[in-house]
Amino acid sequence: MKYHMENTEAFLRLSSVILLVLTALLVGLDHQTKFVFFAYRKASFDEVNALLVLVYVDAVVAGYNLVRLFGKCSMSAGLVKQNPQGSSLYLAWLSLLLDQIAVYVAFGANSAAFQASVIALTGISEFQWMKLCNKYSRFCLQMGGALSCGYLACLLLIFISFITAFNLFRLYSPKKLFLLKSISG
Amino acid sequence: MKYHMENTEAFLRLSSVILLVLTALLVGLDHQTKFVFFAYRKASFDEVNALLVLVYVDAVVAGYNLVRLFGKCSMSAGLVKQNPQGSSLYLAWLSLLLDQIAVYVAFGANSAAFQASVIALTGISEFQWMKLCNKYSRFCLQMGGALSCGYLACLLLIFISFITAFNLFRLYSPKKLFLLKSISG
Numbered sequence: 479m480k481y482h483m484e485n486t487e488a489f490l491r492l493s494s495v496i497l498l499v500l501t502a503l504l505v506g507l508d509h510q511t512k513f514v515f516f517a518y519r520k521a522s523f524d525e526v527n528a529l530l531v532l533v534y535v536d537a538v539v540a541g542y543n544l545v546r547l548f549g550k551c552s553m554s555a556g557l558v559k560q561n562p563q564g565s566s567l568y569l570a571w572l573s574l575l576l577d578q579i580a581v582y583v584a585f586g587a588n589s590a591a592f593q594a595s596v597i598a599l600t601g602i603s604e605f606q607w608m609k610l611c612n613k614y615s616r617f618c619l620q621m622g623g624a625l626s627c628g629y630l631a632c633l634l635l636i637f638i639s640f641i642t643a644f645n646l647f648r649l650y651s652p653k654k655l656f657l658l659k660s661i662s663g
Numbered sequence: 664m665k666y667h668m669e670n671t672e673a674f675l676r677l678s679s680v681i682l683l684v685l686t687a688l689l690v691g692l693d694h695q696t697k698f699v700f701f702a703y704r705k706a707s708f709d710e711v712n713a714l715l716v717l718v719y720v721d722a723v724v725a726g727y728n729l730v731r732l733f734g735k736c737s738m739s740a741g742l743v744k745q746n747p748q749g750s751s752l753y754l755a756w757l758s759l760l761l762d763q764i765a766v767y768v769a770f771g772a773n774s775a776a777f778q779a780s781v782i783a784l785t786g787i788s789e790f791q792w793m794k795l796c797n798k799y800s801r802f803c804l805q806m807g808g809a810l811s812c813g814y815l816a817c818l819l820l821i822f823i824s825f826i827t828a829f830n831l832f833r834l835y836s837p838k839k840l841f842l843l844k845s846i847s848g
Contacts, residue, residue, distance in 0.1 A: 482840070483840055519789075521789075521790075525787060525789040525790065526787060527781065527785070528778050528781070578821070582770065582821070585767065585770065585771060585774075586770060586771075586774040587774075589770075589771040589772075589774040589775050589778075590774045590775065590777060590778035590781075591778070592775060593713050593774075593775035593776070593778040593779055594778055594782065596712065596713070596775075597779065597782065597792075598790070600712070602710060602711060604704075604706075604710040605706075605710065605783070605792075605793075605795055606793065607782075607790075607792040607793075608790075608791065608792075610790055636763070636767070640828075643825075643828050643829075643832060644828075644832045644835070646832075647828060647829045647831075647832035647833050648832050648833060648834075648835040648836065648837050649833075649837045650829070650833040651833065652833050652834045652844050655667070655668055
């Protein structure tokens with residue numbers, strides 16, 4: 479049963495890595511040149527800070543999950559520790575912390591990029607920010623696909639951090655605070 | 664010790680409610696009228712979808728936490744269930760789910776509003792979206808304060824959902840998956 483859960487976690491991590499890389503590629507390779515206002519103008523991801531940040535964040539989070547995936551596999555091949563104590567426990571807390579940071583950073587970057595895209599789609603007439611998606615439609619379509627992938631990856635990351643938290647917290651005693659179960663019985 | 668943790672949770676919930684209401688008020692009451700381009704123009708939160716969404720989201724999340732706070736207090740006054748079983752367990756899972764939804768919705772809305780504010784602050788010259796904060800400086804300053812409050816509230820909400828997860832997951836057996844500790848010993 480534990481084996482089953484570790485497989486699920488590995489599958490989720492692998493899927494999230496694929497989705498994050500796909501998001502970064504879709505955003506990073508997104509550009510469109512159009513003849514607007516008597517000149518060729520190019521829409522590219524690096525003109526908007528949020529999209530640039532999203533590409534970097536997704537690449538780093540994908541890398542982090544890849545490292546965790548390999549770490550998990552090499553641990554499974556060796557000795558499986560059912561009940562981590564001491565330094566292993568600190569490691570479990572650290573991995574939960576890193577998982578949580580990964581989720582929130584990826585989710586925040588995705589939401590920021592989503593907002594920039596919404597402004598590009600609708601424009602804000604009061605601020606005289608004109609809409610762009612009627613001109614750069616292919617660019618916007620690709621960005622929509624990228625953001626969908628990004629949100630799906632975030633959902634997987636949330637599940638992963640749930641599993642990490644579950645595996646850590648169930649070691650603790652339900653009656654006495656911060657006492658390990660093996661001690662309290 | 665359990666009493667100590669419940670007090671911490673109640674304090675965190677109360678603080679998050681205050682911060683969320685403060686954020687919603689700061690955003691909702693933020694407007695500035697200026698004489699620009701031969702006409703009086705007004706910058707207001709309801710011109711940007713992200714800010715409108717942020718006000719509603721923060722109000723709803725604050726309301727949810729207030730309900731949870733009163734629920735917690737009335738439960739503490741009555742019988743404190745150390746080891747929830749059956750329907751109480753489902754309730755604990757539901758409350759974790761709701762806590763998580765509250766965190767992610769509030770964090771996403773805050774990040775979206777942050778991105779809109781960054782565009783207002785810097786502008787994007789390639790898209791001919793001009794910067795606004797040099798004209799509406801007081802408006803932007805108030806928005807900055809509101810978003811800081813919002814991120815602080817998100818941090819508290821993350822801590823709260825950690826406590827909820829800890830209290831639920833430590834009921835489970837560390838050896839057998841999804842088996843309660845009272846059964847497995």
